[in-house]
Amino acid sequence: MPESTLYPHVSVDCVIFGFTGEKLNILLISRSGINEEECYNDMKLPGSVIYENEDLDDAAYRVLHELTGIKNIYLQQFHSFGSPERTKNPQDIVWLENAIHMKIGRIVTIGYVALIKIGQKLQNFSDKYEAHWCDINNIGQLAFDHNIIVEKALDYVRLKLEDDPIGLYELLPKRFTEAELRNLHEIIFGTKVDIRNFHKKFLSLHYVVPLDEKQENVAHRAARYYRFDKIIYNQIHR
Known part of the structure; x- marks a missing residue:
């Protein structure tokens, strides 16, 4: 194997859906960087490369708490994403390498999903964490392949709710x-x-x-x- 080969990394990405009573929202993180000497700002899912000795579930809960301040919610694995196309965008790779201070080859990510109520406490936390509740119909182009991950999460939620509608009541207020x-x-x-x-x-x-x-x-x-x-x-x- 050539010395220049970069080994794959494993990451987790969290898709958190919340309901306001009128709209279905998704929790996104602000991202900024410089691309060809121009600044850019966009959004991404809460996620990160996992630590070497970290369990997948532990990584998902750590990421969610570190990036959003949210804890004590139930996360469920729903799909893995390992297409080589995930790391074809140089802007995404440069941003990630700067964020985690290591060289990146391919990244396989494990998707987690949760359905939660958006109470007053969760509406007010974004000032500290740069996390934002965004209307699912107006999220625009996200970083990496996160639009694909969101769509896959929605498909998963729909199938689960058809079989067991309890998740609907997790989104509704008391x-x-x-x-x-x-x-x-x-x-x-x-x-x-x-x-x-x-x-x-x-x-x-x-x-x-x-x-x-x-x-x-x-x-x-x-x-x-x-x-x-x-x-x-x-x-x-x-």
Whole structure:
């Protein structure tokens, strides 16, 4: 093998989806550098090369906490990405080598995904970490092959939710309206649902419990709030 050969590195990238009640957002990190003496700024997923003696899961949680301040969420592996094309862009390679202070050949990355609620605490943390919640429909061109990773993560989430819809309630606030659930369903799956059929199915969900609370100070008719009962859900889906 030639001495100039660079061995592959392994990295992790985290795709974190959050719901605001109106839009599906994704957590991205600001990136800046110099390309042919011109400055550039773009966005990337939270990710990094793993340490030599580090477990993959540990690396994913470390990266997420170091770059965003978020911890104590459940991350799940969903796919690996190892195409040689991942490292064909010189701008990406130069940026990464400067960031980790080592020469880079090919990079195989392990994708992790999570669905979380975006509460006030998570909305206010970006000043410290240069992490931002971005509308999934307006993320533009990301660094490396991160657009491909995001699409693959969305496909994975859709398949998981078709089989087990509990993830929808991980995105919703603790109390939510029927319209919020319907809106989230349409955003995730990219299709409009029939309101009457959705309402009929919604009323049949025993694990969605109505509350004695309604929206306040809204221009339209105040909608009732509901909550997700995980205990009932688990009893039904055992």
